Structures are given as structure tokens and as C-alpha cells.
Amino acid sequence: MRLQTIIRLDIARRALRFALTLPLVLALQACGGTEDTAAPKTDPPEQPTAPAEPAPTPTPEPTDDNADGAPAAADDASVIKDGAKSYATYCASCHGATGDAQTPIAQALSPPPTRHDDGAYMGTLTDDYLFKIIKGGGMAVGKSPMMAPWGGSLSDEQIRAVVAFIRTLPKN
Secondary structure (H helix, E strand, C coil), rough: CHHHHHHHHHHHHHHHHHHHHHHHHHHHHCCCCHHHHCCCCCCCHHHHHHHCCCCCCCCCCHHHHHHCCCCCCCCHHHHHHHHHHHHHCCCCHCCCCCCCCCCHHHCCCCCCCCCCCCCCHHHHCCHHHHHHHHHCHHHHHCCCCCCCCCCCCHHHHHHHHHCCCHCCCCCC
């Protein structure tokens, strides 16, 4: 009798794992898309030098339409609000609504999604890097292909808004 209970629990656990993993696999297949793997290997070393790039300060006005991926008016509440909406739609299922990456999907992924609430780690990433990984997916920066590319679903302006919202998540 006890063995039957154990077997039933094991079957239920496997069914739950399958039920949680199947939508993720289907979503990732549907998100497929452009994978730029030629240049990404050289870009991550440039990321630490990106903070030295803000030399174009003589022209502060174009930062709203900045093509380098920096958030457009990151302190603008409406931009952050728009970014929060896109984040909830495209990112929260894996990274969590608060950026803690504690979702059922996140627990099924290997490697686990980045915690956007980790200020120490997020502070090391440039806005350009975040823009590139959101637009081109994990493969665009030499990371996990499980991170889907959202450039086909989100405009550059929307991606910059998501980056601006992500910058509000770190707790420390």
C-alpha cells in the first residue's frame, strides 16, 4: 500500500514537471528568431569599457533616441511604467515580477535566469549589454540560448523602456 502511494506521488511529480516544462519549450520554440553569433564573442569584453564611452555628453538631447541601447530618459516615470508592462509580459515568467527569478519556469531552467534584483551583479552590466541581450537573446552575448530574443516582438524604444525598468529592480 505504501509503495503504491510513493508511485502515485512520483507520477504526479513527473506530470507536474512536464506540465510546467512543456509551455516553456513551446514558447522558446515560438520565439526562435535571429541569432547573431558572429560578433557576440567580442562584445562582452567591450562591455566593461562601455562606461568610458559616455563621452558624447556634449549632445545630451539625443539620449532619448540613443541608438546604442541606453534607456530613453531612464528617470521618466512613463518610460519606466511602459517598461514594467513589457517586462510583465515578456520577462516576468522567467525572471519573476520583482526580478527575483523565483518562478516555476525559472526553477526548471538550467542555467537559471539572471536575478534582476541583485544590485551587485546588475551594477556590473551596462545598459548596452542589457539592450543587446533582450533584443538578440542569450546567444547574442554568448550566454544561454534559453534566453529568448525579443527584438522581433519589442521595438528598440520598448527594449530601452524594459532596461529602464530593470534598473529599478535591484534591492542592494
